[in-house]
Amino acid sequence: MEETTTVVEWSQIWIITGVGYTVVFLALLMLMLLFKSMPQVLNLGLGRKIREAREKAAARKNGDLKEERYISGEVSAAIGLALTLYFKEQHDEESGIITIKRVARTYSPWSSKIYGVNNNPR
């Protein structure tokens, strides 16, 4: 009697294990497949535009254009750095030291209204 219940339980357990593991795999596999095709899906319109632009440019230049469509992270970092350096050059350097301007006032009639109005530190 006990033997049979054990056997039945074990078959159920193997089913749970097998099905469970497969479903976990399946769920992540589906997510993976979706996101593998995601760049293509998102770039459908973009890819066509790039191709058209490139064809036009090629027609105009009539030269050999072997540009990469995909810009790697390093390249964009280099472009970013170049742009930053370029724009930084146009900007005048400031000292970067910020202090409170010392105002020397020998006479301080603190309650005199007219003094406060006229002697604003600039």
Added chain:
Amino acid sequence: MNDYRLPNSIKIKIVKKFLTVISVLGILYIIPLIFGGELMAQVVVPEVSEETGGLFEGLRHFWEYTGFSNASFGNFIMIAVGLFFIFLAIRFHYEPLLLIPIGTGILLGNIPFPVGAGVGIYESGSVLNYLYFGVTQGIYPPLIFLGIGAMTDFSSLISNPRLMLLGAAAQIGVFGTFIGAIALGFEIHEAGAISIIGGADGPTAIFASAKLAPQLIGSIAIAAYSYMALVPVIQPPIMRLLISKKDRLIKMKPPRAVSKTEKILFPIIGLLLTTFISPSAIPLLGMLFFGNILKESGVTERLADTARTKMIDIVTILLGVTVGASTQASVFLTSSSIKIFALGAISFIIATAGGLIFAKVMNLFLSSGNKINPLIGAAGVSAVPDSARVVQQEGIKSDPSNHLLMHAMAPNVSGVIGSAVAAGIMISFLM
């Protein structure tokens, strides 16, 4: 010398106060005279009637109420365990944010008290019992997942979706432990709850055991969190055993830049897909992806910020201390807890090995330029971000210029998704 004198008005006030105090004392003295000298403390408190006997009785009563009188050997063992957790956290920095609350919780839960004092975590109406409600009803884990979602960057996963499979492969730990638990004689629901330790994800394990085997929550949570804290100790030997020196040196392509649209679409698609497959995991996965939508949408920065900082901190404190306190020696120190600890260790080993071996198998099908470093398979067990950190350290040991952290984060976060799906499947099979 200062000539310091009080103004007359203040002097008068002081004199008035003085007179009031004198007159009150006088009235108090007169009362017993009026009532015939009978109104003393003994009359009001009749219990303390006999002078010496009453004193001893009171002291004995007090003694019975103290922890010293109610202590059992188990309490001291558990207090030692709690102190050890606190030591591990402070000395070795093993998951201090978890081990300090849990360790302190263990101390709180194992201070002995007389039954019926209304302070124990299992006594209804006590403060700890109210806080523990969030654990037994599975409220805290989804809130933790919300915070995790709001702090997780899925971009490494989106840029290399293949690595998602590593997170699935490591879930062999869950199902391997399930079989192991049944073999050790656990009832099927208990085995299901114990198996989720193999997912190496504390909140998921607590959530699953709250549904499947509430009586084991304490042991399962402690096992899951202690092994998660011990990931830097458990994983490296297995990695060295299974991955050859040559494979450890493989350099992976840098992940591509991921667009904002992809980042926004990932949680939305992930939410819909995974919860349709495993609806029992809605509280976990729903909250995880909800948190990520808050982060990636770019328009709810305030909410995302709260979820990943203050809110997750509050919930971690409550979860840690109540899980720790639930390890009351009388409930916790049983043979099944020891079995659960053994199973937990085995499940971590199986999960790590599963991820590593699957990564090696994947490499057989990949072209030479696209090969993955099999070490990152170990990050397929969730334990975010500790296992990814371990992978990084192991990679650096073989080649100091080979940084694997970003690559390892991909299987790491997919492991979180995978273990939540696995928990959902377990719950739906067994409920």
